[in-house]
Amino acid sequence: MKQFDYVRPATITEAVAAAAQPGAVFLAAGTNLLDLMKGGVSRPDRLVDVTHLDGLDGIETLADGSLRIGALVSNADLAHDAEFARSYPAVAEALLSGASAQLRNAATVGGNLLQRTRCAYFYDTASRCNKRTPGSGCDAREGENRSHAVLGWSESCIATHPSDFCVPLVALDAIVEIEGRGGRREIALDELHRLPGDAPERDTVLEPGDLIVAVRLPPAARGFAAHARYLKVRERTSYAFAVVSAASALRIENGRIAEARLGLGGVAAKPWRARAAEDALKGVAPTADAFQEAARRALEGAKPSGDNAFKIELARRIVVRALTLAAAGTPARIPALPASPFASTSGAIHA
Amino acid sequence: MPELNLTSAPAHLRHGSNIGQPLTRRDGILKVTGRATYAADNHPQGMLFAVMAVSTTARGRVVSLDVAAAKRHPGVVDVMTPDHKPQLAIDPEIKTNPFVFRMEVLQSDEVRYANQPIAVVIAETLEAATEGAALLAPRYETLPPLVGLDAGESFAPPVVGVGNPAESHHGDVEAGLAAADKQIDATYETPPQYHNAMEPHSIVAAWNGDNLQIDMPTQGLALSLARVAELFGIAHEKIHIRSPFLGGGFGSKGLMAGPQVLGVMAAKLVGKPVKLVLRREQMYGPVGHRAPTRQRLRIGADAEGRLTALDHHARTVSSTFDDFFEPAAGASHTLYAAPAIRTSHDAVRVNTGTPLFMRAPGEATGSIALESAIDEMAFACGMDPLAFRLKNYAEVEPMTGRPFSSKALRACYEQGAARFGWAKRPLQPRQMRDDAGLLVGWGMGTATFPALMFQAEARAAIRRDGSGVMEIGAHDMGQGAWTALAQIAADAVGLDIDRLDFKSGTSDLPDAGIAGGSAHTATAGAAIHSAGAAVIGKLADLATSDERSPLFGAGNAGVIARDGRLIRRDDESRSESYAEILARAGLAEIEARGTGAANPAAMEQYAMHAHGAVFAEVKVDPELGQVRLTRMVGAFAAGRIVNPRMVQSQLFGGMIWGLSFALHEEAVTDRRSGRIMNANLGEYHIPVNADVPPLDVITVEEHDPHVNALGIKGVGEIGITGSAGAVANAVWHATGVRVRRFPIRIEELLTQG
Amino acid sequence: MNHSISLTVNGARRDFVLDDPRVTLLDLLRERLHLTGTKKGCDRGQCGACTILVDGKRINSCLALAISHDGADILTIEGLARGDQLHPVQAAFIAHDGFQCGFCTPGQIMSAIGMIKEAQAGNDPERIRECMSGNLCRCGAYVGIVDAVLDAQGRMDETNQRRSA
Structure with missing residues (x-):
């Protein structure tokens, strides 16, 4: 780990100013940053520790019915907040399906949004990677890439965003509150992460010094609590990143889908909002055919970036399943294996 | 306090005495309180931290290292490179015996695999040494690396594994195949796997003049000591290695x-x-791994489902500079009674660290292929997989015709199948679902592992206070040696285990051989048994030849040792305590040594193997392809069980390795660079807790009078064999999709909706 | 630059001058305080061997900078037993053979204690397996680990009930 200056600002304004300088990064829990620094992937000159800042660790319901989550709230505290889990069950389920209990205890809401790709070529500092070293090339493109992007990728980068949390958040129109050198502003989460294009080194639209201070769920997000799920296919039962994941949320009125939300994880450089699929579901009955059509639309334009064509078919199937599960109703309690296809295994076996 | 210091505190539960008893681990308290001292926990006065820099190229040469940049970092003390290092007494490329492997210790600038050590930075703090290593920024001349099972011209290795012939045959395989009613010709692939012990390899080394103190986890104290002695040109007595715990x-x-x-x-x-x-x-480089294999199995069976031929060929790899060839095809030598069997190997050389033995080397890789192929053949014959295996049950070792020293496999099949409920299994795949609609499949595999013995020595003593001592430089990697060997030792000297001082885990004690091949309990146990018998014999000589003793005249064989007393065999009312005997003789202590080794005559006469039968249930999501093991029953016959609690844990562990082999583990190598792209525990998957259902182990009673004096066969590795195939076969039975490349991946199961 | 920090470690307040902000809690415990019960298995948050409780919550100490945890209350494996009296989770790990090599064990035990405090798993073995999945065990002692957690949790419940009765 490179030597760095450690600064602990007293206020958000000080933090923003300290982090705006070249080579500076924010330190929250560090669960991703320290990993990157130990691997030599990230070699900052200055760490601006925001963990001691006041006022960033609250969960509050605003007058308009929005929920505001401070950027320093831990993933575990958020998921285990009973009121939160009742109102936004797919988000809680996604949180609990990510990483391990230890990491969820430490990792923060803001940090989760800003976690970097797990692309092995990004992590392997001897490989060429446009995200790590702009202009160096992409060794993933012709490399071991069965886990890489199938949507929104470019020739310069085929990495995916690894977050579970962001997938239902983006589906629920979450808003990110940012404190920057120009003061406070807010953007839709869907606009936070960038597709790679020809500048994959920029994961997000944040500018130097920009600090995420909160994530807000708008009032409408509560309307999906009765029919919301997160589903995640993994290569082991727990403690693994998604091969593909999906968050689905439905508002069902009189047997018809009044409104649908759909997000996909593990398929692109950003949590992927499938608006065309949502449109197709609006006003129709929640049937298998409708879900198949939604899945088809969700993956329109998908193309393999390597040995990963299977992810397109898998993503279609997970969309259908996630919608089916959501239509069946949110379970009273988050399953023992959150977001797992094995969440509801029962003992009885029959031929 | 690195010496092994076993406690007997309140929570150290005992259930009786000695061999056969499920004692809890005698090192348990140390391990649950954090007081068990692993090598890296040592911190001698003045200690510095060393961190290796490793190569990112797989083939080539280091042309520059920025030593100055590393040295400029505060706290960096020195940088060891090929140009700046202590001279070794011998060239590390010289193989002085078959257990010596070539290693990279900065003898040149050549790079032969990725992750090869190329420099060492020594600093006052770990942080400084780590960053110093990063600052070396090596530059290379790089050649295209050799990667994968088709990297180059293949050749037949002279031997595979440790001294096994690369080719064996018995009967006419081609004729057997030609005459077969049904034939299977299937090719299976297994990936490179890395041991990934939770404890990274570590060492704390301290020179005092030409005396060398080493704290280091090792499964082979004596071999390691000999290697250090020859490399540094110092006498064995100058070196002390402590390895009280291995992670x-x-x-x-x-x-x-x-x-x-x-x-x-x-x-x-x-x-x-x-x-x-x-x-x-x-x-993922310099400390060994399990080589990848590609195995072709051709099997013939007649109309009744009797095997007519079994041909097992394995392709594997070794490094460009040394030889270890995964003996995968050997798995077909012992299990099934084919009248014609041929096994063969070939290999290519690749830019990798030299492969090494990894839990059940050969048996694990070979078993998953063989058990899959047998399953395929059973289905081709329209037979239940268990019925097919019973039909082809080997009453004698098929390759040699030798009788088995013991073989309770039939009982394993019966008891395992009954416990699992195997009889209800539908023959056709994709027939069972659970309430949630998940596909359910049941598969089985036969487990086998040879009952090996190496060589060991032990020293036993009885002290004047009546307590005993047993000394042996054995190793506990977690298998429970400190408990099981102490149980054997206590019985060997006729003492309650709490009256015995069991000393182990350091290189100054008698050589216990290597802890490998599932042979450690048998080998070290035999040495302990014989040392105990020898010291008791000496004690008996003292007593029975002394007319003041109540045992006078009973003769050495006329007494038995029990609970710290010698007792006259034909009159148990006449006895004398060890303490009394020694006190009268005026001795502070009486000692003797004993050895343990294979009996060549018995080995010539008998085939010696442990056996088992494993039954697995998996569930598979029919659309999403994710797999989960939901039940597994293993029934194993492995001779005498010294400690059932520890044996069960060993077998559980092996079964989980089998699960891991079938569904999880794989090192992914970039075919262009030769670098392993998932050299970490986040993406090189080993099972987590949620992957493992409650497991069920049955240890089937087996008495073996031939393997060794104690009748022990060993259980360290057999658990992985059979289990991997059982899981793979269960996946087929659930889905109808036969995956022949391991681990089974989600995409292979997406073919059907 | 030196930084003064103070921590409470296993109940005792410790003040340090940290000469290097790169020191993780794990390396601070192991290499500077010589509390070596906490193990380093991967140093990247991928194995759980370094699990400790910080302010009552289990975290991976390898991914936590010591300097950022100024003022924290830390509990490690060395702080569990009271003399010869083992913590119920420690005793249960022995009784159920919840380990073999023992290297992951301090992390498993600290994780189990953290999990019991979190009170999310209850007595459901499936939830316990999920909640303990951040602690890898290469020996494969998971069956014993789950049994040990269930057993210890039951004993702790009983003790608590007796106390409140």
Whole structure:
């Protein structure tokens, strides 16, 4: 780990100013940053520790019915907040399906949004990677890439965003509150992460010094609590990143889908909002055919970036399943294996 | 306090005495309180930290290292490179015996695989040494690396595994295949796997003049000591290695590895104690691995489902500079009664660290292929997989015609199948679902592992206070040696285990051989047994030849040792305590040595193997392809069970390795660079807790009068064999999709909706 | 630059001058305080061997900078037993053979204690397996680990009930 200056600002304004300088990064829990620094992937000159800042660790319901989550709230505290889990069950389920209990205890809401790709070529500092070293090339493109992007990728980068949390958040129109050198502003989460294009080194639209201070769920997000799920296919039962994941949320009125939300994880450089699929579901009955059509639309334009064509078919199937599960109703309690296809295994076996 | 210091505190539960009793681990308290001292926990006065820099190229040469940049970093003390290092007494490329492997200890600038050590930075703090290593920024001349099972011209290795012939045959395989009613010709692939013990390889080395103190986890104290002695040109007596606890070994800590030698060199270079611990990613190279294989099985069966021929060929790889060939096809030698069997191997050389023995080397890789193929053949014959295996049950070892020293496999099949409920299994695949609609499949595999013996020595003593001592330089990698061997020792000297001082885990004790091949309990146990018998014999001589003793005249064979007393065999009212005998003889202590080794005559006469039957249930999501093991029953017959609690744990562990083999583990190598792209525990998947259902182990009673005096066969590795195939076969039975490339991946199961 | 920090470690307040902000809690415990019960298995948050409780919550100490945890209350494996009296989770790990090599064990035990405090798993073995999945065990002692957690949790419940009765 490179030597760095450690600064602990007293206020958000000080933090923003300290982090705006070249080579500076924010330190929250560090669960991703320290990993990157130990691997030599990230070699900052200055760490601006925001963990001691006041006022960033609250969960509050605003007058308009929005929920505001401070950027320093831990993933575990958020998921285990009973009121939160009742109102936004797919988000809680996604949180609990990510990483391990230890990491969820430490990792923060803001940090989760800003976690970097797990692309092995990004992590392997001897490989060429446009995200790590702009202009160096992409060794993933012709490399071991069965886990890489199938949507929104470019020739310069085929990495995916690894977050579970962001997938239902983006589906629920979450808003990110940012404190920057120009003061406070807010953007839709869907606009936070960038597709790679020809500048994959920029994961997000944040500018130097920009600090995420909160994530807000708008009032409408509560309307999906009765029919919301997160589903995640993994290569082991727990403690693994998604091969593909999906968050689905439905508002069902009189047997018809009044409104649908759909997000996909593990398929692109950003949590992927499938608006065309949502449109197709609006006003129709929640049937298998409708879900198949939604899945088809969700993956329109998908193309393999390597040995990963299977992810397109898998993503279609997970969309259908996630919608089916959501239509069946949110379970009273988050399953023992959150977001797992094995969440509801029962003992009885029959031929 | 690194010496082994076993406690007997309140929570150390005992259920009776000695062999056969499920004692809890005697090192349990130390392990649950954090007081068990692993090598990297040592911190001698003045110790410095050493961190390796490793190569990112797989083939070529280091042309520059920015030593100055590393040295400029505050706290960096020195940088060891090929140009700046202590001289070794012999060339590390010389193989002085078959258990010596070539290692990279900065003898040249050549790079032969990725993650090869190329320099060592020594610093006052771990942080400084780590960053110093990063600052070396090596530049390379790189050649295209050799990668994969088709990297180059193949050749037939002279031997596979440790001294096994690369080719064996019996009967006419081609004729058997030609005459067969049904034939299977299937090719299976297994990936490179890395041991990944939780404890990284580590060493704390301290020179004091030409005396060398080493703290290092090792499965082979004596071999390691000999290697250090020859490399540094010092006498054996000058070296003391302590290895009271290993954080797992699985074969990767059997031999002195290059990085550990670098630790000794670094300590010599700077003249201070040095600690060198591998980073997790550095374990994917210089400390061995299980080589990949591609195995072709051709099997013939007649109309009744009797095997007519079994041909098993395995392709594997070794490094470009040394030889270890995964003996995968050998798995077909013992299990099934085919009248014609041929096994053969070939290999290619690739830019990798030299492969090494990894838990069930050959048996694990071979077993998953063989058990899959047998399953395929059973289905082709329209037979239940268990019925098919019973039909082809080997009453004698098929390759040699030798009788088995013991073989309770039939009982394993019966008891395992009954416990699992196998009889209800539908023959056709994709027939069962659970309430949630998940596909359910049941599969089985036969387990086998040879009952091996190496060589060991032990020293036993009885002290004047009536207590005993047993000394043996044995190894506990987690298998429970400190408990099981102490149980054997207590029985050997006729004492309650709490009256016995069991000393182990250091190189100054008698050589216990290597802890490998599932042979340690048998080998070290035999030495302990014989040392105990010898010391009791001496004690009996003292007593029975002394007319003041109540045992006078009973003769050496006329007494038995029990509970610290010698008792007259034909009159139990006449006895005398050890303490009384020694006191009268005026001796502070009486001692004797004993050895344990294979009996060549018995080995000539008998085939010696442990056996087992494993039954697995998996559930598979029919659309999403994710697989989960939901039940597994293993029934094993492995001779005498010294400690059922520890044996059960060993078998559980092996079964989980089988699950891991079938569904999880794989090192992914970039075919262009030769670098392993998932050299970490996040993406090199080993099972987590949620992957493992409640497991069920049955140990089937088996009495073996031939393997060794104690009738022990060993259980360390057999659990992985059979289990991997059982899981793979269960996946087929659930889905109808036969995957022949391991681990089974989600995409292979997406073919059907 | 030196930084003064103070921590409470296993109940005792410790003040340090940290000469290097790169020191993780794990390396601080192991290499500077010589509390070596906490183990380093991967140093990247991928194995759980370094699990400790910080302010009552289990975290991976390898991914936590010591300097950022100024003022924290830390509990490690060395702080569990009271003399010869083992913590119920420690005793249960022995009784159920919840380990073999023992290297992951301090992390498993600290994780189990953290999990019991979190009170999310209850007595459901499936939830316990999920909640303990951040602690890898290469020896494969998971069956014993789950049994040990269930057993210890039951004993702790009983003790608590007796106390409140």
